[in-house]
Amino acid sequence: MKIVFLDAATVGKDVSLDGLRQFGETVFYDATKPGEAALRVADCDIVITNKVKVYRDEIDAARNLKLICVAATGVNCVDVDYAASKGIPVKNVPAYSTESVAQVCFMHILNMVGHGMYFNEICHDGRYSRSGMFSDVLNPFWELKGKKMGIIGMGNIGSRVAELATAFGMEVSYYSTSGTGHCRTYPCVSLEELLGGSDVVSVNCPLNPKTRDLITYTELGRMKPGAYIVNCSRGGIINENDLVRALNEGLIAGAAVDTFETEPLPIDHPYIAGVKDPSKLILSPHIGWTSIEARIRLVEVLEENIRTFLESGK
Template sequence: MHKIVFLDRATLAPQIKLRAPGFAHELADYAQTQPEDVAARIAGASIVITNKVALTADIFAQSPGLKLVAVAATGTDCVDKAACARHGIAVANIRGYAVNTVPEHTFALMLALRRNLIAYRDDVLNGVWQKSGQFCFFDHPIRDLAGATLGIIGEGVLGQRVAEIAKVFGMRPIFAAHKGSQGFGPLYTPWDEMLATSDIITVHSPLTPQTRGMLAMPEFRAMKRKPLIINTARGGLVDEADLARALDEGLISGAGFDVVSGEPPAADNPLMRIAGRPNVIVTPHVAWASDEAQQALADQLIDNIESFIAGMPRNLVQAAL
């Protein structure tokens, strides 16, 4: 009998069905779990499911029966994987489920900002249309996506899908070579050239010590075309204080963010200061969360657990030693 504990079931929408694993088990799921409650809740568990609840070295030291951490997401930065390796605990994640939902959200942000939909909607609500005296008015610039250069940071599945959609819109997608890289293939554009030539820059990278703060004031000052900055990947990839400053100084034309550093964000987060501007859109980390994508995630989560118990582990980011 395996004990399975889901520490943050509320990170999936209530309408999403989580099927029961096809082996003898008992399941305890909690809507949310505070850090001080983690150790007690997973006591005696062989499998723990987490989306964003942090699992630290101290937790693993207190959980001798734990065999698998099943992360209900792609990113695994909430898990101390080095500690898992020391304790012989496998870590599996979710892959490929967001190939439609995240790129669609990315383009929703692009379209809304390039066409100034927020500003025009606010004008309509405030009676500006009636005051204009004609069938339309032009208080805010409207730009097509067609013909624009799209700088893509991150060449994984999501970055590739964004590039595919961009071509349908008539854009010119370019993949940025890794920041600081001296060697790159013909499919990549040098980092500095990407900064200088892009009309829109969209980020699809994992958050690592190397990628944290990859876009900051030196990069904003190198952006000659005052691009939109889109981030549907991870908070922390863009220096948020520098982003707000770049917007204030007119170095960029707008920002569409689905992620911030620290979620939910603190009241003094720089993005909260600028979030009410018509050329800024901040959404609450929901780019991944279409019903279709969430159901695919839930199904894959149970697939990962069943495969592990059957002795055929899949989607491992850390194998049990």
């Protein structure tokens, strides 16, 4: 049994992958460039990928392939239909990062609403020292208690974000992108109502044909001028150029984004080069899923997926 992990460095050097060796010969590649995957999987029985594409060419090249493991929740890096036509199962790792992503969502929410970056900056650059005041009241913030939180997508992560918002005393409502939301704890509303009534909007739905460009300039224009939006889901859900335009025109107070259509983020991307006031846009490099605990859970489930397959063939 030979296992090949095409982009093992994505898990991080601080999390051990040694447990995968129990299943047979295991080859770890830190990263795999386009065009390299087919050769690297040629003689493997099991391939593990986080973001490296395993499509028709790679599947055909892997003449012994029996199982594809995705070291993530989303499986868009794999041609699942073609794998199924060849009798090759695809196993992902659902729900491992719920706590991590929800925490990063609230990290951004608190930073946006509380102007955390501004207050840190004025302490470090000397403005506070030179002010002659014991406190800074020039950039006021408001409390979350009593404010309205709108969540787009009430799955595992959206539900956890809702719980955290409730703990802060926020009034939560949600929009179901699938139309099948059955959460009874919080009211389900239309997207237009959610955007128009919320002080904070959190995007927590999957990216699919229905949700791509779900939030454009039109939708951002329905939000309150003092409202904030955070996206720790997928980059294509909020139209990136439209978000920059909305921020520059003052349609919303600010935004925080953890995921992008192109990753890593190009240095000339509008988020970097096009926002007139960078303090209105907080960026993080797709870290929502990366808490230590989440990555340990990820590897544990990878091991369990392989073990289950070897024992049952499923």
